[in-house]
Amino acid sequence: MSVALTDQDKLTLRTAAYGAVTLMAAAGAAGRPHKAATEGSVALYSATGLVGHVLAEKSRGVNLNGRSVAGLADHVLPALTAAMSLLKQRDPAEADNFRGTIMVAIEAAARTHQGEPGPTVADMARKITAALDAT
Template identity: 35%
Template sequence: MGQELSADEKMTLKTAAFGAVFLVTNADPGLRAMVKESYAASGVIAGTTGVVRDALTTGGLPQVSGDSLAELEAAVLPALEKSVALLADRAPHELANFRTAVIGTAERAAAAVAGISPAEAEMLARIRIALGVPG
């Protein structure tokens, strides 16, 4: 890569990736479902490599919160866009790895309980748009 990511840059990637899971789990909420969905997504994060793995598996958890789905979107979607720009600039060879990890975690979370609901499918589409990935 040439340059290490700073702690703040790593947290941006982590906020984006974990935030995508939060968006999907909150698109069709339910406590039991949220636990199953979060657990299902963790396997994808553990399987990442390189800079993406380092960013997503080291340090503390991101503080992603909001009283509504709209507030979560306002925090997470820009973090996804910023992460794409950051990786495109600093580690372009890692961008596909990041996109695959984020989409994989979000899809796995959405499918963990009774398949992907229409609300979850809509949120997955928004996540793909923020990542610059065609639907």
């Protein structure tokens, strides 16, 4: 099935995906945020299917600026929920693909910390997962 997404739909998916990685990097700011961002981004670039094609496009218009992690989360967490809702309506298999892609990205970002992720990173991963599952 070929799903047509508007430019706004694609922007929502990219904001959600890249925003999730940005939130993970911000949560691990005391550790290695650049490595978290790199590992999470590599996971996003490895996506396949419609999601992979959307994430591979240039990310014009994605606004991940925020004065705080809270400000960024206020923008990204609803985008994650909206992306899942959009994909569930149009192509449930791509919704599963998107969720899986985000989960791999946040796991990759969390693994950049020595040993187990710290409580701040683990909490951010839970918030991202909750936003994905809120639909």
